[in-house]
Amino acid sequence: MKFQALLVYLLLGVAGTVAQADDRPNIVVFYTDDHGYADMGCQGVLDDVKTPHVDALARSGVLARNGYSTAPQCTPSRAGLLVGKFQSRFGVEANGQPLNGFDRETTIAQRLQDAGYVTAQFGKWHLGPGPRILEHGFTHAFNQNSQRPFSSNITLEGKDREMSQFPPKLYHVDACSKAASSLIERYKDEAFFLYVAYRAPHVPLDAPQKYLDRFPGDMPERRRQALAMLSAVDDGVGLITETLAKHNLTEKTLIFYIGDNGAPLKIHKLDAPGGGPGWDGSLNDPLNGEKGMLAEGGMHVPFVVSWPGTIPAGKVYDHPVSALDVAATAASVAGLKTNPGDLDGVDLVPYLSGQRSDAPHEFLAWRWVAQSAIREGDWKLLRGGDREYLYHLGRDIEEKNNVLSQNPEVADRLRKKLTQWASELSPPGLAIGPMSNAATGYFDFYLDGKDPGAAAAPRTGRAGPTQETGGPAKKRRATKRRESAQ
Numbered sequence: 382m383k384f385q386a387l388l389v390y391l392l393l394g395v396a397g398t399v400a401q402a403d404d405r406p407n408i409v410v411f412y413t414d415d416h417g418y419a420d421m422g423c424q425g426v427l428d429d430v431k432t433p434h435v436d437a438l439a440r441s442g443v444l445a446r447n448g449y450s451t452a453p454q455c456t457p458s459r460a461g462l463l464v465g466k467f468q469s470r471f472g473v474e475a476n477g478q479p480l481n482g483f484d485r486e487t488t489i490a491q492r493l494q495d496a497g498y499v500t501a502q503f504g505k506w507h508l509g510p511g512p513r514i515l516e517h518g519f520t521h522a523f524n525q526n527s528q529r530p531f532s533s534n535i536t537l538e539g540k541d542r543e544m545s546q547f548p549p550k551l552y553h554v555d556a557c558s559k560a561a562s563s564l565i566e567r568y569k570d571e572a573f574f575l576y577v578a579y580r581a582p583h584v585p586l587d588a589p590q591k592y593l594d595r596f597p598g599d600m601p602e603r604r605r606q607a608l609a610m611l612s613a614v615d616d617g618v619g620l621i622t623e624t625l626a627k628h629n630l631t632e633k634t635l636i637f638y639i640g641d642n643g644a645p646l647k648i649h650k651l652d653a654p655g656g657g658p659g660w661d662g663s664l665n666d667p668l669n670g671e672k673g674m675l676a677e678g679g680m681h682v683p684f685v686v687s688w689p690g691t692i693p694a695g696k697v698y699d700h701p702v703s704a705l706d707v708a709a710t711a712a713s714v715a716g717l718k719t720n721p722g723d724l725d726g727v728d729l730v731p732y733l734s735g736q737r738s739d740a741p742h743e744f745l746a747w748r749w750v751a752q753s754a755i756r757e758g759d760w761k762l763l764r765g766g767d768r769e770y771l772y773h774l775g776r777d778i779e780e781k782n783n784v785l786s787q788n789p790e791v792a793d794r795l796r797k798k799l800t801q802w803a804s805e806l807s808p809p810g811l812a813i814g815p816m817s818n819a820a821t822g823y824f825d826f827y828l829d830g831k832d833p834g835a836a837a838a839p840r841t842g843r844a845g846p847t848q849e850t851g852g853p854a855k856k857r858r859a860t861k862r863r864e865s866a867q
Contacts, residue, residue: 405572406688407634408493408711409561409621412462412576413614413683414455414505414583415672417644417663420611421683426666429604431595431612434619438638439685442692443733447701448684449756450642452749453672455507458641458680458704459578463488463508463517465708465724469748469806474813480509482807484516489708491518492717493574501535501564503557504578512544519576523560525553526580528587539563552589554581554610558617562624569628574711579617581610582644582663586656588613601652607644607662632690635714635730637707640682645672648826648833669780670827673819675747675754675763676780678827692733700740701756702729744795746802751816755799762795765824766816771795780828 419426423439451461451468456476461468464486468474471482490500501521502514511532514522522544525531533547537559551559561577588609596608618638625631644663648671653659670676684702686692705726712719713728731737744757754763759775771785771792785792803811816824825831 403497403570403572404633405498405716406714407573407575407625407630408498408715409575409577409625409634409636410462410707411614411618411636411638412459412504412578413611413638413640414578414580415642415644415661415663416582416611416640416683417665418640418668418678418681418683419664419666420582420607420644421685423685424683427664429596429600430608432615434615434622435638435683435685438618438622438636438687441689441694442636442685442687443696443698445684445686445698445702447699448639448682449701449703449745450640450680450682451704452747453642453674453679454749455505455583455641457749459505459507462639462641462704462707463490463576465489465705465712465726467705467725467746467806470725472807474748475750483508487723488518489711490574490576492708492712492719493715494518494520496715496717497572498715499564499568499571499573500576501561501573502576502578503561504553505580505583506578515544521564523557525549525556526578527553527585535560535564537563539567552587552613554579554613554617558620561617562620565621565624565628565630569630572715575621577617577621579614581614582607582661584656584658584661586610586662601650601662602654603650603652603656603660603662604664605662606656611663632688635688635691635710636686638683638685638687639704639707640684643668643670643672643674643677643679643682646678647671648822667779670823674823674827675749675752675765676823676827677774677778680747686729686733688730691730693735696733698733700732700742701745702732702741703745706741744798746799748803748806748811748813750814751812751820753799753803753811755795755802757795757798760791760795762792762799763828764799764811765820765828766812768824768828770828783828 420430421435422432423436423444450458452458454476457468457473460473460483471486473483494500500519502519503523505526506524511524521535523533528549530546530548534544561575586606588606592609592612595612596605625634643665647660650660665678668677668681670678706729709724709726710729727741732741744755746755752765759773761772761774763770770783772780826833
């Protein structure tokens with residue numbers, strides 16, 4: 382009898398141990414803010430940027446050369462990423478619009494939380510009040526994005542506290558990284574989803590001196606600040622990936638590193654004193670345009686995916702992919718059941734792992750206020766107010782040559798697809814308002830080649846070769862590196 386009791390006890394103990402071991406993959410999403418396409422070392426565009434940990438992440442997985450955000454602005458791009466549906470389907474098209482539609486949607490965090498994942502948000506939220514982050518599927522929130530008090534229900538050490546204002550104890554980028562690392566330590570035996578949304582290199586530019594010291598030499602101070610803030614982000618990526626490795630979680634963790642939209646250049650890249658509004662110091666080279674445009678510079682962003690052991694290392698992927706794919710991929714790898722219409726993205730793992738060789742998307746499409754665009758393969762149709770442009774991105778990634786008049790049949794086909802797609806949005810249509818003065822100026826300058834005028838950019842403030850990218854020699858070196866990486 383005692384032997385039988387002991388056997389039952391041992392079996393129950395084994396069963397309990399098995400039940401506690403969650404073998405579902407962890408998911409980490411790094412989301413940067415106003416981070417230009419050029420500013421990752423692994424892109425091979427510029428040689429002043431230093432991102433060794435992000436570069437290592439790309440070497441361990443996939444660098445997506447044609448990764449896209451869902452909008453050229455902060456709030457809508459974050460709404461689309463977290464819900465996994467194009468944000469204009471639920472009325473969050475631009476900054477400043479009501480968030481009622483977002484509040485009614487189910488985020489990927491909520492889906493994962495309902496399935497038993499530990500979920501946590503760090504850094505910039507931008508989708509409503511900080512204290513309400515927990516209502517959108519997050520177990521924990523650490524909403525620091527500046528050096529002011531912020532909403533949090535955990536400490537830097539990952540310990541629970543009541544959701545309330547918490548004083549800053551570290552630089553906001555470093556604090557988010559530290560808190561995320563602490564939660565990995567705490568939940569290393571459970572499945573977790575971490576959304577690490579650094580407010581960098583978005584203005585106000587506020588890098589501590591230790592990061593600025595990494596970038597000596599002659600350059601615009603705003604460029605130095607951006608590089609320094611991105612270096613802090615890179616350190617955070619290193620800390621978090623090292624913590625995963627410490628607990629043998631590297632091959633159990635799917636990681637995304639994505640920018641929310643392109644860098645704001647304000648056309649002239651003025652090196653204005655201070656760190657307030659204006660150019661954030663980041664660069665979109667070789668892409669044309671900037672934040673606030675559906676030109677490539679506005680929403681063609683840094684995009685890295687890593688899952689060692691599942692996704693082969695050292696791959697450069699050229700098919701277009703979208704931030705909408707994050708939720709669909711996370712739901713799939715976590716084994717979640719979703720219904721048709723729940724998500725607009727696709728599970729990227731079969732494509733990035735080589736199981737499938739076709740393109741993940743027939744096309745990608747966007748609408749942002751008065752602008753709309755569609756990319757199908759290498760063709761892109763872009764509309765802004767009553768202006769229309771057609772580019773072949775395979776030959777003209779810089780969007781310098783509008784070939785609309787030479788390819789009317791291509792434009793017609795893409796316009797019909799874009800119009801059909803836009804008819805499903807809320808409200809329907811190719812635009813929901815007129816072009817703003819800023820957007821009009823951007824289209825004039827970047828796409829129509831008009832001089833923005835001396836009044837808009839005093840001669841002393843214009844960004845010359847050394848202010849922008851270091852001059853022709855550096856551009857030639859960057860071009861060679863891009864060619865060798867492809």
